[in-house]
Amino acid sequence: MSKIDRLVAAIDPAPHPPEQGQDxxxxxxxxxxxxxKARRRVRWPVVMPLAAMLAAAAVMGVAFIPTDAPSGIAPATALAFQRSGDDWIVTVKDLYADPERFASEFKARGLDIRLSIAAGSPSMVGHVAATDNSEExxxxxxxxxEAGRCAASFRIPGDFKGSAQI
Incomplete structure (x- = not known):
């Protein structure tokens, strides 16, 4: 027996399997x-048409939902409205929102205000151009x-009835 055989024999705890007993x-x-138990065979001729009918029903169901129906998840608001005495304090939460979204949020509060945000040169940072068409x-x-991030807010009189373009 070579040196390697002796090393391997020392590692192997059971060099010969034990004899099997009667039990x-x-x-x-x-x-x-x-x-x-035999496995159940999937019947593809039945499963495929059933899956196609379910998919078609789902598409048809979505197609007939009215566009103005409420959905399960409401989009985040682009403007935050807070009362301060008789006035509204409006803070822009989403600077990248669509101007139509801003307008719909103002309209929901009964205000005729159009807001659009545009990038400007460094000298224009922090400046607001507004036209107010009201007598009030x-x-x-x-x-x-601060550090390249801007937060815009507006104080709007609570009895504001005119229209404005900001």
Whole structure:
């Protein structure tokens, strides 16, 4: 026996399998003789048309939902409205929102205000251009910019009835 054979023999804890007894042979034959349950075969000719009908029903169901029906998840608001005495304090939460979205949020509060936000040169940062078509006291603007981020807010009189373009 070579040196390697002796090392391998020392590693192998059971160089020869133990003899099978009568109980082990009986268990083996019992396991082998037990019939296994046959797997159910998937019937593709039935499954495929059923899946196609369900998909068509889902598409048709979505097609007939009215566009103005409420959905499960409401989009986040682009403007935050807060009362301060009789006035509204409006803070722009989403600077990248569509002007139509801003208009619909103002309209939901009964205000005829159009707001659009555009990028400007560094000298224009923090400036607001507004036209107020009302006879009443106007809208006060406030823009604060820090480290390239700006937050715009507006004080709108609670009895504001005119229209404005900001």
């Amino acid at each position: 082990a042979r009986e268990l083996f034959h019992e396991i082998v003789a037990t019939p296994s 006291p106007g809208i006060e603007e406030s823009v604060e910019c």
